[in-house]
Amino acid sequence: MARIISVANQKGGVGKTTTTVNTASAIAARGKRVLIVDIDPQGNSTLGLGFDKENDDENVYNLLISDTPAVNVIKKTAFENLDIIPSNIELTGAEVELVNEEERETRLKRGLEPVRKDYDYIFIDSPPSLGLLTLNSLVASDSVMIPMQCEFYALDGLGQLLSTISIVKESFNPRLVIEGVVITMFDGRTSLSIQVVEEIKKKFKDRVYDTVIPRNVRLSEAPSFGQPIDVYDRNSKGAAAYDRLAAEITGIKEAH
Amino acid sequence: MARIISVANQKGGVGKTTTTVNTASAIAARGKRVLIVDIDPQGNSTLGLGFDKENDDENVYNLLISDTPAVNVIKKTAFENLDIIPSNIELTGAEVELVNEEERETRLKRGLEPVRKDYDYIFIDSPPSLGLLTLNSLVASDSVMIPMQCEFYALDGLGQLLSTISIVKESFNPRLVIEGVVITMFDGRTSLSIQVVEEIKKKFKDRVYDTVIPRNVRLSEAPSFGQPIDVYDRNSKGAAAYDRLAAEITGIKEAH
Ligand SMILES: Nc1ncnc2c1ncn2[C@@H]1O[C@H](COP(=O)(O)OP(=O)(O)OP(=O)(O)O)[C@@H](O)[C@H]1O
Ligand SMILES: Nc1ncnc2c1ncn2[C@@H]1O[C@H](COP(=O)(O)OP(=O)(O)OP(=O)(O)O)[C@@H](O)[C@H]1O
Numbered sequence: 001m002a003r004i005i006s007v008a009n010q011k012g013g014v015g016k017t018t019t020t021v022n023t024a025s026a027i028a029a030r031g032k033r034v035l036i037v038d039i040d041p042q043g044n045s046t047l048g049l050g051f052d053k054e055n056d057d058e059n060v061y062n063l064l065i066s067d068t069p070a071v072n073v074i075k076k077t078a079f080e081n082l083d084i085i086p087s088n089i090e091l092t093g094a095e096v097e098l099v100n101e102e103e104r105e106t107r108l109k110r111g112l113e114p115v116r117k118d119y120d121y122i123f124i125d126s127p128p129s130l131g132l133l134t135l136n137s138l139v140a141s142d143s144v145m146i147p148m149q150c151e152f153y154a155l156d157g158l159g160q161l162l163s164t165i166s167i168v169k170e171s172f173n174p175r176l177v178i179e180g181v182v183i184t185m186f187d188g189r190t191s192l193s194i195q196v197v198e199e200i201k202k203k204f205k206d207r208v209y210d211t212v213i214p215r216n217v218r219l220s221e222a223p224s225f226g227q228p229i230d231v232y233d234r235n236s237k238g239a240a241a242y243d244r245l246a247a248e249i250t251g252i253k254e255a256h
Numbered sequence: 257m258a259r260i261i262s263v264a265n266q267k268g269g270v271g272k273t274t275t276t277v278n279t280a281s282a283i284a285a286r287g288k289r290v291l292i293v294d295i296d297p298q299g300n301s302t303l304g305l306g307f308d309k310e311n312d313d314e315n316v317y318n319l320l321i322s323d324t325p326a327v328n329v330i331k332k333t334a335f336e337n338l339d340i341i342p343s344n345i346e347l348t349g350a351e352v353e354l355v356n357e358e359e360r361e362t363r364l365k366r367g368l369e370p371v372r373k374d375y376d377y378i379f380i381d382s383p384p385s386l387g388l389l390t391l392n393s394l395v396a397s398d399s400v401m402i403p404m405q406c407e408f409y410a411l412d413g414l415g416q417l418l419s420t421i422s423i424v425k426e427s428f429n430p431r432l433v434i435e436g437v438v439i440t441m442f443d444g445r446t447s448l449s450i451q452v453v454e455e456i457k458k459k460f461k462d463r464v465y466d467t468v469i470p471r472n473v474r475l476s477e478a479p480s481f482g483q484p485i486d487v488y489d490r491n492s493k494g495a496a497a498y499d500r501l502a503a504e505i506t507g508i509k510e511a512h
C-alpha cells in the first residue's frame with residue numbers, strides 16, 4: 001500500500017515541483033514504485049518530466065471532474081519505476097467547476113484508492129494556493145511534505161498552512177500528519193537564510209529533515225531537458241541533496 | 257485619474273509582491289499619489305508595508321464581498337504619498353464565495369471607481385493563480401505588469417498568462433494592454449538567466465522594461481522590517497534598480 005504524500009505550501013516558488021520531481025526520482029532509483037500526481041494547473045511536474053500538458057490524452061482533470069479511473073490517466077515516464085498522472089490546461093477551470101459538485105473535497109482520494117496497491121509512494125504536487133485542488137490533495141494524503149524557502153514571506157505563510165492542515169485533519173482526514181519540512185534554495189552566505197532556518201527548527205523541532213537543499217543552478221536547468229536532476233547531472237550538489245533526502249525518507253542509503 | 261496597473265503572473269515566487277511594493281514606493285517618492293491594492297490572500301504586500309493582516313479592520317475582502325466603499329478600507333502607510341487597501345486572511349474563502357455571485361468579475365473594478373480621481377497610480381498585487389481574484393484585478397486594470405524570473409518554468413507559464421489576458425480583453429475589459437515585462441532576480445553569472453532573457457526579449461520586443469532587477473538579498477530582508485527597499489537600504493543594488501524602473505514608468509528621473 002502506497003504512502004500518499006502531499007507536497008504543499010501556498011507560498012509561490014518555494015520548490016514544491018522541484019522537490020516532488022527529484023525526491024520521487026531518487027526514490028524510484030532505489031527500486032521503489034513511485035507515482036507523481038500533478039494537480040497544479042501550471043503542470044510544471046508534467047513538463048519537468050518531459051510531457052506536453054496541452055495534449056488531448058486524459059489527465060488529472062478527468063480523474064477529478066468526470067471520475068475517469070486512475071489507470072486510464074496514469075502515464076509511464078522515461079524513468080524506471082516512475083509514473084505520473086499529468087496535469088492539463090483544463091485544470092485551470094476545475095476549482096470553479098468543483099465548487100458546486102457533491103463530495104468536492106474527496107474526489108482525488110476516491111480516484112487514487114484503486115491504484116494505491118500498485119505503488120510504494122505517491123507524491124502530489126500542489127498549486128500555490130489553499131483552494132479546492134490543494135484541499136483535494138490534503139484529503140487524499142497520509143502526510144504533508146512542506147518545502148520552505150529561507151525567506152521572510154515564506155516563513156509568514158506557515159501559520160496559514162498549518163491551520164489549513166489542522167482543519168482538514170478535523171473535518172476530512174484524521175490520519176493526516178506533517179511528514180516534514182524540507183529547507184530549499186539554502187544559501188549559507190546570507191544571514192537571512194541562517195535566521196529563517198533557526199526559526200523553522202524552533203517551530204518544527206524534529207519534523208525538519210536533516211537534509212537541506214542548497215541553491216544550485218543545475219536544479220533549474222534540468223526541467224528544460226525534461227529530466228530529474230539525478231539523470232540530468234548526477235554529480236551536482238542538487239542531485240546529492242535530493243539523494244540524501246530520499247535516503248532519509250526511505251531508509252535506503254544508496255540508489256541501485 | 258489614476259492609471260490602474262495589475263502586477264500579475266500565475267507562476268509563484270517571481271517577484272510580484274516585491275515589484276508592487278518597491279515600484280509603488282519609488283513612484284510615491286517622486287511626488288505621485290499611489291495606492292496599492294493587495295488582493296492576494298497571502299497578504300504579503302500588506303505585511304511588507306508593516307501592517308498586520310489578521311486585524312479586524314475592514315479590508316479588500318469587504319470591498320469585494322460586501323460592497324464596502326473603498327474609502328472605508330484604504331489605510332495610510334508610514335510612507336508619504338503611499339496608501340494601501342490591505343489583504344486579510346478571510347480572503348482565502350473569497351474565491352469560493354464569489355463563484356455564485358452576480359457580476360463576480362467586476363467587483364474590484366466597481367469598488368475602485370470612486371477613488372480613481374484621488375490617485376495617480378494604483379497597483380494591484382495579485383495571487384499566484386488565474387482564478388477569480390486575479391480576474392478581478394485584470395478586469396479593473398488599464399494595463400498589466402508581468403514580473404518574470406529568469407527560469408524555465410516561469411517562461412513556460414507565459415503562454416497561459418497571455419491567453420488569459422486576451423480572454424479578459426475580449427470579454428470584460430477591451431482597454432487592457434500589457435504595460436511591460438519586468439525581469440527579476442537576474443543573475444548574470446548563470447547561462448540560464450541569459451538564455452531566458454533572450455527568449456523574453458524575442459517574444460515581447462519593446463514591451464520589456466530596460467531596467468532589469470538583479471538578485472539582491474537586501475530586497476528579501478526589507479519586508480521583515482515592514483519597509484520598502486528605498487527606506488530600508490537606499491544604497492542597495494535593489495533600491496537603485498527599482499528607482500530606475502520608477503523613472504522608466506513615470507518619466508520622472510529623480511525622487512524628490
Ligand atoms: N535548490 C534550488 N536551487 C536553484 N533553483 C531552484 C531550486 N529549487 C527550485 N529552483 C528553481 O526555482 C523556481 C521555483 O521552484 P519550483 O517551481 O519548484 O517552486 P514551486 O513551489 O513548485 O512553484 P509554484 O508555487 O509556482 O508551484 C524554479 O524555476 C526552479 O527551477
Ligand atoms: N530581486 C530579488 N533579489 C532577491 N530576492 C528577491 C528578489 N525579488 C524577490 N525576492 C524574494 O524572493 C521571494 C519571492 O518574491 P515575491 O514574494 O515578491 O514573489 P511573488 O511573485 O509575489 O510570490 P507569490 O507568487 O507567492 O505571490 C521573496 O521572499 C522575496 O523577498
Ligand SMILES: [Mg+2]
Pocket residue numbers: 016017018040044126
Ligand atoms: Mg510548482
Ligand SMILES: [Mg+2]
Pocket residue numbers: 272273274296300381382
Ligand atoms: Mg506575492
